[in-house]
Amino acid sequence: MTHVPLTELTERARAIFQLVVEGYIEDGSPVGSKALANDGRVNLSPASVRSVLADLETLGLLAAPHTSAGRMPTETGLRLFVDGMMQMAEPTAQERATIERRLTENGPIEKALEATSTLLSELSGAAGMVMVPKRESKLRQLNLVRVSENQGLAILVGEDGQVENRVFDLKAAIDQSTLEQAGNFISQRLGGKTLAEAAAALKHDIASGQNALDKASRDLVESGLAIWTQDPAQRPILIVRGQARLIDDGALQDIERVRSLLDDLENKQSVAALLENAREANATRIFIGAENRLFSLSGSSVIASPYRDIDGKVVGVLGVIGPTRLNYARVVPMIDFTARSLGKLIG
Structure with a gap:
């Protein structure tokens, strides 16, 4: 360009x-x-x-x-x-109050993140996007259940009450009592740790022989933790809302562009990789058309801003994607304010 x-x-x-x-x-x-x-x-x-x-x-x-x-x-x-040349149109006091109210009325932070994506879509008339913070919750309990001959189910319970299920492979014919022994062993040592922290402690215990687990249970713990601790790093979580707003009367005149854009949005890993480029930015970033390879064919623009926790650490990125005729002067300040407001809720 x-x-x-x-x-x-x-x-x-x-x-x-x-x-x-x-x-x-x-x-x-x-x-x-x-x-x-x-x-x-x-x-x-x-x-x-x-x-x-x-x-x-x-x-x-x-x-x-x-x-x-x-x-x-x-x-x-x-x-x-x-x-x-653009003159920014800062949000009014009423708009700022509405943004803050919408983000705080939804309870847990997960709901606030979903509300943020929906809100960004409404403010911009485009699709809103929010990357979930790359952080693991502290764990309280882990239960292991056999679901088939070769697969087990790990049920992780966080200190905040959140429950997550993960299916994992069983490399050998392990009975339910062995699963229970391994699950109890892990749960006893979680003590408010993340999976990564728990894995380090458990591996140390196993290596030093400071446990009474039999070989089958030790193998299960070691192989399971390797899978579970890699999982969060391998899957950036992206919340996208408002895709339907991209299909307006003007878009119908260029339906191929819109179809290309919607196809791109389905590939959330690639969209997340694009948003990662805005993580270290000091201000909101604007990608117009071919400036980013992912959306070059659909001729779309992306406006993205990092959001930080209360300690000032960047924990995620939020933004919008839409046609290049986005109202940048209005949307950029809205995104910037929304990022600051969401950051206040991140502990």
Whole structure:
């Protein structure tokens, strides 16, 4: 994407360029020279406006769709507008109060994360996305149950009452009493530890012979912990809400783009990898169209911001994805405020 310095534009060109971009963001339609000439903010004839539009098109900032005589901003033009001309519209006091209320009225943090994704979708008119914090809850109890000849079920109970079930393979014919012995052994040593912390302690006990487990139980503990402790790191959890908002009247005119976008959103691992690029950012990041490979074919924009816990550590990323004509001036401050509000709830 070629960068065009804002200083290359005359005052007249800047004014017309800004009107085209704002008009396109408003309704998604190309803006014609006649409409620009009739706008009270531009004191130029249609012929003069057309001349300026042609210059902006030559610079790669505007493009003329085949079906219209009007112009619309290119991705290069949108980047220039966002970086150098856009005036942020900070959330009002009422909007800030609504965001904070919506995030705190849903109980557990998991519900707040879902509410955040839904809220971002509503605020932007696009799809909202939230990456769940990469952290493991403290564990209180673990039960092991045989479900088939070759598979067992681990039932993990967190200190916060959350229950998670994980299926694991049984490498040998292990009976239920062996499963119970291994489960009791692990539960006794959890003591408010995460799985990773429990694994380290258990491996130390086994290696030093400080346990009364038989060989079958030891093998079960060792193999099971290896699987369970890898699991959280291998599966970034992404909550996406509001995909239906991407299919509006304007989108139906470009249904292939929307289909491509929805297909991309199904691949949550790839979307999570994209959002990871915003984890270390100091401010909200904006990816426009081909600036990110994942959504280059669908011509979509992503606005993402990291959110932090009460200690200031980045624990996740939230944002929205939608057409390149997102209302950046309004959505960016909304996302930034939502990220700060969610961070206050993360312990």
